[in-house]
Amino acid sequence: MIIKNKRGGEKYLSIWWFLMLAVIGVGLVAGVAIFNARTIDTRALEADILAVRVADCLVDNGYLKTGVVEENFDVYENCKINKETIEKSRMYFFSYEVYDAEKCVNNECKIIFEKPAYGVADFKGDCKISQAISAQEYPRCSERKVYTVNKEGKGLLLVVTAGTNNKGGRISGV
Amino acid sequence: MLGKRGIHLVGEEIVFYILNAVFFIVLLVFIFNSVNGKPVYEQAYAKQIAFLIDQAKPGTEIVLDVSDICNEYKIPLINIDSAKNTYSKPILDAFKIDDKSKKVIVKFGSMGSYGMPYFSNLKVEFDALVDGKELPVGLQEVQDAIKKKLIQDVLNKKLYCQQLKIKISEK
Numbered sequence: 463m464i465i466k467n468k469r470g471g472e473k474y475l476s477i478w479w480f481l482m483l484a485v486i487g488v489g490l491v492a493g494v495a496i497f498n499a500r501t502i503d504t505r506a507l508e509a510d511i512l513a514v515r516v517a518d519c520l521v522d523n524g525y526l527k528t529g530v531v532e533e534n535f536d537v538y539e540n541c542k543i544n545k546e547t548i549e550k551s552r553m554y555f556f557s558y559e560v561y562d563a564e565k566c567v568n569n570e571c572k573i574i575f576e577k578p579a580y581g582v583a584d585f586k587g588d589c590k591i592s593q594a595i596s597a598q599e600y601p602r603c604s605e606r607k608v609y610t611v612n613k614e615g616k617g618l619l620l621v622v623t624a625g626t627n628n629k630g631g632r633i634s635g636v
Numbered sequence: 637m638l639g640k641r642g643i644h645l646v647g648e649e650i651v652f653y654i655l656n657a658v659f660f661i662v663l664l665v666f667i668f669n670s671v672n673g674k675p676v677y678e679q680a681y682a683k684q685i686a687f688l689i690d691q692a693k694p695g696t697e698i699v700l701d702v703s704d705i706c707n708e709y710k711i712p713l714i715n716i717d718s719a720k721n722t723y724s725k726p727i728l729d730a731f732k733i734d735d736k737s738k739k740v741i742v743k744f745g746s747m748g749s750y751g752m753p754y755f756s757n758l759k760v761e762f763d764a765l766v767d768g769k770e771l772p773v774g775l776q777e778v779q780d781a782i783k784k785k786l787i788q789d790v791l792n793k794k795l796y797c798q799q800l801k802i803k804i805s806e807k
Contacts, residue, residue, distance in 0.1 A: 487659065630752040632751075
């Protein structure tokens with residue numbers, strides 16, 4: 463049977479063709495955007511750097527610096543750490559404790575001095591969560607233990623804990 | 637009238653092919669611009685430099701070899717402004733220190749940049765080096781140095797940055 467004057471239906475299928483192209487295009491763009499937006503997670507390394515920096519500046523040639531166990535010791539000035547970055551950015555935290563290394567029982571030593579946390583104090587607890595479970599938005603912490611002595615020759619244990627949730631970020635228009 | 641349907645059909649097909657071509661050209665341009673990895677390299681360098689600054693003590697000078705990135709993204713060694721009789725170092729636009737916000741800012745292209753905060757309170761300065769040496773101060777000296785020693789691509793006479801010096805000192 464011959465049907466005359468029939469018209470092809472291809473032009474009506476072109477809508478679906480462009481819809482398919484749009485889906486492919488959106489998928490490709492989304493994939494590239496997700497790849498480029500991924501963060502290289504260096505928080506653990508940065509926390510370690512902060513802990514080492516604080517520990518290094520509190521100990522001088524094996525001796526605990528004078529004034530470290532006093533309330534008015536200015537950590538920021540002595541360790542050359544920017545106070546505004548730690549206090550206002552809400553991305554960092556560090557603290558330190560001094561223990562009597564000569565009075566340790568079962569790896570637990572008597573605490574002599576505990577400095578209140580600098581920065582976001584909550585990070586100390588949050589870090590334990592991120593260590594226990596996979597928690598991408600929680601900070602990463604590092605701890606440094608340094609055996610040292612004071613001027614009188616008394617054995618001390620300095621424990622520095624530092625944490626960060628600094629991921630950096632893209633800046634537009636710069 | 638004969639042939640009228642044929643003209644109508646050809647017009648539609650042409651439009652169809654043009655739209656397809658536009659789509660694929662736009663897609664290919666986007667893909668070629670995206671696969672070079674600029675955002676990833678910006679992030680990597682920003683973090684690397686920020687951590688170097690955080691670990692450094694006063695008096696430290698760090699020389700970072702960035703020649704591969706400079707060659708990849710064609711960052712010139714210097715830009716000479718003949719009208720003002722001066723020159724600038726584009727590497728210092730690619731790698732910046734924002735002392736106010738305490739951030740290392742790395743920018744390899746025109747679409748934004750990556751900023752990484754650092755917590756050190758020391759003074760940080762960047763400079764460009766070539767083969768471990770600082771660029772000469774005067775413009776004439778720079779031009780003489782280019783002619784005598786620094787030309788890498790004789791045919792195109794293009795010079796790309798090589799090393800970034802990071803100087804950390806007391807405030």
